[in-house]
Amino acid sequence: MQISENKTILIIDDEPSNIQIIYNILQSSESSFKIISSSSSTLGLTIAMKAKPDIIITDWEMPEMTGIDIIIELQKSETTKEIPIIIATGVNMSSLDLKYALDSGAYDFVRKPIDESELLARVNSALRIIDYYNIKIEIERQLEKIKSEKNQNEIESKKRELLAKTLLLIKINKLNMAFNQELERIKHSDSKSDCEVFNFALNYTDEILKNGNESIWNELEVNFEQINEKFYTNLIYKFPSITPNERKLCAFLRLNLSTKDISSITFQTVRSIEIARTRLRDKFGLKGAETDLHTFLLGF
Structure with missing residues (x-):
């Protein structure tokens, strides 16, 4: 060649x-x-x-x-x-x-x-170095592309994993809430409200719901930060007055969770979440319906 x-x-x-x-x-x-x-x-x-x-x-x-x-x-x-x-x-x-x-x-x-031979030897030597250098650059470019694609695939995989875990936690939380509501219903009925085992079960589910809120969020936050490393940093830099609860809501919104799902995770009413969303829109300067919160937060 x-x-x-x-x-x-x-x-x-x-x-x-x-x-x-x-x-x-x-x-x-x-x-x-x-x-x-x-x-x-x-x-x-x-x-x-x-x-x-x-x-x-x-x-x-x-x-x-x-x-x-x-x-x-x-x-x-x-x-x-x-x-x-x-x-x-x-x-x-x-x-x-x-x-x-x-x-x-x-x-x-x-x-x-x-001297003809000397000149051609010098030129050919230099041109070989050029070709090898160009090949090296191309290999590095291809390796970087492969690495980037691999990283992107890993990120997408982690996103799917996070979404699946989030949905599972929401489902578990809803079941816990439903179970607790059923126990409360039984408690106020004429059946076994004074039963020691029943009271233990009711207290136990109350404890699960109290502690579950924080543990669910902690687990979600760890996974969320692994995928969106600079999200909080960028958000706080642009909006330094944002509160911890608002940051938490922003994370849920960036995951594109519905108001109902966020309500299930945070143990707040749907109305409370709607009010919090409105306050966020005001803080971010979003007017009308041209830009939704999820789309806006994807920019961080």
Whole structure:
């Protein structure tokens, strides 16, 4: 596979003859390159910023700005800092010069006069790095996508679990209330109201209903916060005067529970819940019926 196919190479050199030599070498290679060039270093920098070529071959010493200056400028931008730049030089050839170029951000260097084999080796090496880097980025993107989808699936699963648990708790609570109401009815009838076992059962169900309210809410709240981590934080930040009971009601409304279901869980009358909902709408500045509370709370 030709990994360097259809790559763009920018040549910057103040000597047009050097540009032509590099151009001819690249054109004669087996790979297909799109080649652009500039004999002005400042114009070359502008082209690099706009065109974002795959690789840049630049002279070191130029009148307007040096090849090192170009590297430094390109590294300031997130969109160009990863472009590999090959420095072509026939003057600064000492080991200290070459170290300076590499430390400044040059990917590689090639000596002048340009040797065809050396230039192509440097270019192909740089382009392989580009392809491997692009593959790495794509793999990371795909992994992030998979992770995001997995997290979303887990969230949806937790939402279904929370809804099922909520409905079950509502059902249990309704049964407890119905059972307690039946015991109360029997208590006030002519049957076994003075029976010790009966009185124990009545007291026991009273205790269940008193403690059940708080335990049901605690369990729901733990599950709710696992799914909606920033809900309370965002809500309190925007409406700092909101009370604990109003926050609790907001959680139920965000779960899209009906007024009747909320009444069953909180042991409040339907009318009390309706009044609380109206107060919430006023506090949130919701007028009319254009936006319901559930839709509004989904934004937190």
